[in-house]
Amino acid sequence: MSAIYRALTQDTNSKGISKPQAGSFGPKRVNKQRVLLISSRGIVFRHRHLIADINALLPHSRKEPKLDTKKSLYELNELAEMYNCNNIMYFECRKHKDLYMWLSKPPNGPTIKFFVQNLHTMDELDFTGNCLKGSRPILSFDKTFETEEKYQLMKEMFIQQFGVPPRARRSKPFVDHVMTFSILDGKVWIRNYQINESKESQENEQSDEDLTLVEIGPRLVLTPIIILEGSFGGPKIFENKQYISPNVVRAQLKQQAAAHARGRQQDAQDKKLKKREEVLKADPLANDFLFKE
């Protein structure tokens, strides 16, 4: 449709110009992004809702059906090339419990793997905000993103993947939500808010800010695990020391429970022995001693 429209307008404008100049459609756009949104097999309903939410928020995304393999992830690069995407957002679910998010820039770009926790989707009834489907968000980054190299890299990835490029296909004109990225305790916290304006500030542009925020969702906490130099391949260039795999956490819990159980068993045995050994001394004045004969 847009191609036909463009063709018609070009005809009406002028016949000499075959290519539209940069000035006619606005300043030259550098930010052109397309995100390939894909998940692995074994995904849970909650994760599926998250992916659907992200697909709704990002008009420059393309949702593809599940990827079969969990080992040969290099196939994602081929998929991205096929669909002409220069970003990949891959959600990997393990054991139907743990969700990992991979952000990557094919074909050569770095890859960041995150562990997703504290996931709250948009459908939860506590999130009362709403926004246009495909409106461009304002992205807000914590000051901590400037301090370290890896955080700068993450910030760039977030801007290109979560930020809607101008003039994206299905984007809407007005700005009505803001996404915040903060770093706390070595983890990235993502929140999404709707911008509510009072009527005065709408009419009067120069008025002082009278905005309020209402949370739309979804809510995420990302723990960076690893950064690879290539797209789903290549050497490791960063590894997070504080990251503990959820399997290890579960194993430790089980070991604690086992130690507890063993302790209880040992105590029971000790009690038994104690009862057997600790016998009262024979009392010379007891009845059965005196009246034995």
Next chain:
Amino acid sequence: MTEIMSKDSEYKSHTLSKKEHRLLRKLGKKATEDKKEVKEDKGTKGMDLNILDESDDENEVEDFESEKKEEEEEKEETDDVPYSDVELDDDADVVPHTKLTVNNNAAIKQAYASISIPWEKHPFDESQSIMYHEKVELEIKDIYDDTERELAFFKQGLDAANEGRKKLLALKVPFSRPADYFAEMVKSDEHMEKLRLKLVAEATDKKAKEEAKRQRELKKFGKQVQHETLQQRQKDKHDTLDKIKSLRKKRQNNEIDNKEFDVGVEEASAGKEEVSRKKRRIHNQVMSKSKDKGKQQRPGKSKRRHWKK
């Protein structure tokens, strides 16, 4: 399979396997490097221990070690030297074993350079990203306190929204959505309706609870008042009966005088209206009694019932 097994048991080869070759090569390399490294390590590890004692941050030691490892990482990633091969001082404490991790800042910088877009050279409209002027981590005292944390994020978002609005309006980018602009929203209308119903239900619940509480308080208060009036009435009854008794006694003893009697009645009638009515009745009765001394008018059963107390 069985044939191969029997071969191994009979003949033991003395040629080294590939794994053993590798290990040998490593040890051979390390034998020369180790002596240099161990001396450096001994010196630096001693320094590290002192720093450890002074500082609280355990990451310092790890960063120091990771910087050293940077050159090595490019060739082989896990190049652990087993501690049995390294010569340590006898009186040096055992260095806390740090997990060998990678932090190749140079490569990260390079990767960043390869993907970054120079946002400063383009108008704000291109990325619409704002850097908050504070570190959220410093604002929050307790990270496990949900309200405090969410408040900090809210403040960050609000600040960004205000700043973004200013910048976008300066660029003449449409910011506010007009009231008549209808388009597909991220949450469907049915969902918003459900939300609205939930909020309304919450509000009505709250009101109902408050109302019930108020009623309960009033009821208690009302009960108290009722109790008090009952008690007051009983007390009055008791008082009047006592007075009657005393009067009868006095009358029997022929001490009563009309004047005396009147004063008491008048005093009582100065108070409440109902009481005065009762008193007047009683007064009349007693007066009639005093007139014909012979005949004693026996009061009715309701009165006699209360005497028995």
